[in-house]
Amino acid sequence: MGRQINWRLLFKVIFLSLFLVFTVFPLYWIFITSLKPGKDMFTFPIHYWPETITFDNYINIFKISSFNIYIVNSLILSIVAGFFSLIIALLSGYVLARFEFKGKTQVIFAFFITQMIPIFIGLAPLYLLMSKLQLLNKLPSLMLMYTVMMIPFCTVIMKGFFERIPSSLEEAAMIDGCSRITALFKVIIPVMLPGIAATFIFAFVQCWNELFLAIMFIDKEEAKTIPVAMNSFITKFDIDWGAMSAATVLSVIPTLILFAFAQKYIVEGMTQGSVKG
Amino acid sequence: MKTQTETVAERGLPSFLISKHGLFIFLCLLPALLLVTVFIYYPLFKGVIMAFQNYSLFDLTNINFIGLENFKTVMAESGFKESLINSFYWVFFSLIPQFVIGFIVALLLRRKFRGRGIYQAFIFFPWAMSGFLIGLIWRWMLNGQSGVINDLLLKLHLIDSAIPFLSDPNWAMVSVIVANVWYGITFFAIMILAALQSIPDELFEAAKIDGANYVQQLFKITIPYIMPTLIVTTLLRVIWILNFPDLIYSLTNGGPAGSTHILSTFMLEKIIFGQNYGQAAAVGVIMIFLLLFFSIFYVLATKFNKAGDF
Numbered sequence: 327m328g329r330q331i332n333w334r335l336l337f338k339v340i341f342l343s344l345f346l347v348f349t350v351f352p353l354y355w356i357f358i359t360s361l362k363p364g365k366d367m368f369t370f371p372i373h374y375w376p377e378t379i380t381f382d383n384y385i386n387i388f389k390i391s392s393f394n395i396y397i398v399n400s401l402i403l404s405i406v407a408g409f410f411s412l413i414i415a416l417l418s419g420y421v422l423a424r425f426e427f428k429g430k431t432q433v434i435f436a437f438f439i440t441q442m443i444p445i446f447i448g449l450a451p452l453y454l455l456m457s458k459l460q461l462l463n464k465l466p467s468l469m470l471m472y473t474v475m476m477i478p479f480c481t482v483i484m485k486g487f488f489e490r491i492p493s494s495l496e497e498a499a500m501i502d503g504c505s506r507i508t509a510l511f512k513v514i515i516p517v518m519l520p521g522i523a524a525t526f527i528f529a530f531v532q533c534w535n536e537l538f539l540a541i542m543f544i545d546k547e548e549a550k551t552i553p554v555a556m557n558s559f560i561t562k563f564d565i566d567w568g569a570m571s572a573a574t575v576l577s578v579i580p581t582l583i584l585f586a587f588a589q590k591y592i593v594e595g596m597t598q599g600s601v602k603g
Numbered sequence: 604m605k606t607q608t609e610t611v612a613e614r615g616l617p618s619f620l621i622s623k624h625g626l627f628i629f630l631c632l633l634p635a636l637l638l639v640t641v642f643i644y645y646p647l648f649k650g651v652i653m654a655f656q657n658y659s660l661f662d663l664t665n666i667n668f669i670g671l672e673n674f675k676t677v678m679a680e681s682g683f684k685e686s687l688i689n690s691f692y693w694v695f696f697s698l699i700p701q702f703v704i705g706f707i708v709a710l711l712l713r714r715k716f717r718g719r720g721i722y723q724a725f726i727f728f729p730w731a732m733s734g735f736l737i738g739l740i741w742r743w744m745l746n747g748q749s750g751v752i753n754d755l756l757l758k759l760h761l762i763d764s765a766i767p768f769l770s771d772p773n774w775a776m777v778s779v780i781v782a783n784v785w786y787g788i789t790f791f792a793i794m795i796l797a798a799l800q801s802i803p804d805e806l807f808e809a810a811k812i813d814g815a816n817y818v819q820q821l822f823k824i825t826i827p828y829i830m831p832t833l834i835v836t837t838l839l840r841v842i843w844i845l846n847f848p849d850l851i852y853s854l855t856n857g858g859p860a861g862s863t864h865i866l867s868t869f870m871l872e873k874i875i876f877g878q879n880y881g882q883a884a885a886v887g888v889i890m891i892f893l894l895l896f897f898s899i900f901y902v903l904a905t906k907f908n909k910a911g912d913f
Contacts, residue, residue, distance in 0.1 A: 334817075338711045342722065345708055348785070349726045352740045355751055359743065368749040418635035421628050433632065440643050442839075442894070444846045446870055447887035448646030450653065450880035455646065474642040477635050506627065535733030537849060541875060553735055560853070567743055574736055585731040589724055593793055 353578070360384070360571035367567055383572035390569060392547055393576070396555045400577075403465055403551060404533040407472035408526050411480050414473070415525070419484025420510060424493060437478035445475075446538065453542050463546040471539050476529040483528070487521035488514070524591030527584045534581055552577045654884035661878065673885035682861050683886070686869040692776060693851075693865045694844050697783040702837065704784075705791025710825075712792070713799045727793070729786050734849025741782040742854050745769055769855055772862035779851050779863050786850065791836065798832035799825065834905045841901075842894055866890050 359367070360383050362376045387393050422434060452471070453462075461467035495517065496509040504512065515522065537553040544554050556573050559565065585592070657669045677683050708726070712719060729737065744751050745768040753765040768778045802825065810820050826833075848867035851857065857864035857872060864872070866886055873883035 341707065342711055345704070345788075346722065346725060349729065349789070352737075352744060352785070353728065355744055356740045372749065372751055372754045414634045414638070417631040421631040425624070425628055427625070427628055433636065436636075436644075437639070440639060442842050442846075443647065444867060444870070444887050444890045444894075445643070445647070446848075446867065446874065447650035447884055447891075448643065449650075449871075449874050450658070450883065451646035451649035452642070471642060474638045477639055481635060531731060535735070537733065537735045537852075538871065538875075553733065556739070557735070557853075565742075570739060571743065574739060578732055578736060581731040582728060585727065586724055589727055593727075593797070 356571050356574050359567060360575045362568070364568050383568040384576070387569045387572050387576075390566075391555060391559075392550075393552075393555065393573070395548060396550050396552045397576070399465060399549060400534055400551045400553075403468055403472065404530045406469050407476060407533045408529040410469075410473040411476035411529050412522065412526050414477055415480030415484045416515070416522070418477070418481045420488050420514075422481065423485045423488035434482075437481055440478045449538065449542060452539070456543055462543055463549050465549055467543045468533075468536075468540055468551070471543075472533040472536060475536075475539075476532060479532075480525050480529055483525050484521075487518050487525075491517055520591055521594075524588040524594075527588040528592055531581045531584060534577075650880075650884045651888055652884075653880050654888045656881050658881035658884070659879045669881075673881045674889070677882050677885045677889075682864060682869060685861060686864040686866050689776065689863065690845060690865040690867075693780060693783070694841055696780050697787060697844050698837070698840060700784045701787040701791050701840070705788045706795055708788065708792040709795035709799055710821075712796055723793075726789055729789055732786075734786070734847060735853045737782060737786055738779075738850040738853030741778065741785075741850075742769065745778050745854075770859055772859055775855050775859060775863045779854050782854060783844070783847075783850055787840070787844070790840065794832065794836045795829065798829040802828050838898065838901055841897065845890070845894065866893075 358374070358376055361379045361381070362373075363378055363380045363382060366373065366377065422430065456462050456467045459467075461470070491514060496504075496506070496513055499509040499513045500506060535553065536551075537557065540551050540554045541557060544550055550558075552573070556570070556577070559570055559573065654673055655668055655670060656666055657672070658666055712723065745753075747753070747765060747767045747770060750765075750768070752768070753762075756762045757765065766774055768774045806824050806828070807820060810824055815823065845865070846867055848865070848871050851863055851865060851868045852871065855863040857868050867890070870883050870886040870890070873879050873886065877883070
């Protein structure tokens with residue numbers, strides 16, 4: 327009996343360790359690469375720990391491109407789009423969680439479908455629309471689109487968070503004379519602040535990472551986001567891996583930090599719907 | 604609880620105040636519905652129409668309805684057939700390992716142990732990254748001459764000479780799938796883990812008293828109990844993987860010679876580089892049909908299966 331349990335434990339430890347290495351290694355590798363001087367990049371034997379550590383790649387990337395501008399653009403864009411989609415999803419998620427009404431199923435379905443269809447069919451019409459609105463090569467085009475793209479998902483997540491808060495909370499406030507909207511902002515929202523923060527972070531990261539809409543709409547240096555800029559690195563230099571690895575690390579650090587904070591709540595938000603079903 | 608709200612709010616109120624409720628609901632949903640309709644559904648609808656037009660950016664003055672011409676042209680392209688077949692490989696061979704490994708990881712994480720929280724945070728991190736970045740990182744690791752993966756395989760004596768991962772068409776397809784598996788395991792692990800944790804412990808205790816071993820418990824309790832989650836998660840995942848071009852775009856860009864294109868990258872290339880919107884839209888419409896057929900078939904199949912199980 328005792329031996330059997332040990333075997334299982336052994337399997338568990340080995341399997342989970344291997345899986346951890348498998349998962350973490352790519353990030354480790356791009357990080358190590360970014361610290362290697364250019365001449366060590368392609369030399370054999372490969373060093374799994376850099377012989378000399380240098381930040382040249384990071385310095386270089388700000389020299390050969392306007393990476394500071396891209397960072398600022400991506401930041402503004404992700405914060406603005408994350409904020410607006412959150413506010414809009416807060417309202418729609420609340421109503422969908424608290425009320426029964428005609429067409430509710432259809433509304434949820436309409437949101438759900440946007441996550442399922444190959445959305446790129448709309449890419450060309452959107453391009454033409456943005457050109458008509460004279461928003462091409464301007465950040466507001468992406469602000470608008472990212473906000474819209476995040477609304478369905480954020481709504482569903484928000485709905486889930488609202489459903490876990492007993493409606494007796496706002497009932498009590500409303501008996502005390504609050505209007506429903508005051509009750510929502512004064513009583514409910516403070517309670518679900520962690521969930522709201524997590525939803526914002528999720529939206530932020532999605533916007534931060536988005537590529538294809540940005541490629542379609544943006545071609546000018548001053549409006550490029552980090553993914554667009556990195557995409558142009560590919561064609562420009564046939565990939566300068568020193569610069570590219572540094573850019574990858576720079577663009578991944580904020581999202582990793584944010585996800586580390588919000589991980590627990592994002593997982594909760596994403597899993598509860600399917601587990602219930 | 605919901606009915607309680609309604610009664611407190613509505614008891615004894617005249618009907619126009621109840622319809623004010625309707626106004627509140629309407630106003631709260633309006634921004635979301637309006638934006639989604641104008642900027643997601645309207646372009647989609649336009650896109651579907653484009654599939655039946657000779658819509659090319661090179662000649663915007665001459666746009667007509669041309670029936671099924673785009674579909675015929677696209678389907679006659681050798682690249683289309685290849686992307687269609689690749690799409691099946693891409694979905695199937697990404698999904699199965701993601702599912703199996705994700706399931707095992709979830710089973711192993713079910714019981715609490717010291718450091719489980721930190722472990723989960725670490726295996727979670729592929730999710731914070733975009734498909735584009737993941738493709739780039741794997742492109743670097745799979746580099747033919749100086750890639751780290753070749754180096755590791757050589758050091759472990761699993762191969763004798765470096766594999767041209769990204770320049771050999773067959774290896775290139777394997778490469779993009781491996782990268783996608785890496786990306787997707789976590790998703791399954793987390794979804795399945797959450798489902799596992801919803802199984803009441805009493806079920807396992809009762810089974811233990813009855814003398815059921817681990818494998819019996821797995822197939823008689825665990826899997827039937829989380830079956831609904833598995834079914835839904837898998838369907839969503841299939842759709843999502845088929846619609847996921849980012850990773851291939853940056854890892855191989857469909858190359859070498861179009862051998863790793865799937866339908867979604869094939870379509871994107873037509874939009875971004877070819878600017879033949881009509882043909883791109885036709886590919887998109889074909890994808891929608893494929894997804895629709897698959898979903899219907901899948902839902903029917905899993906319903907029958909469920910009826911048989913219980």
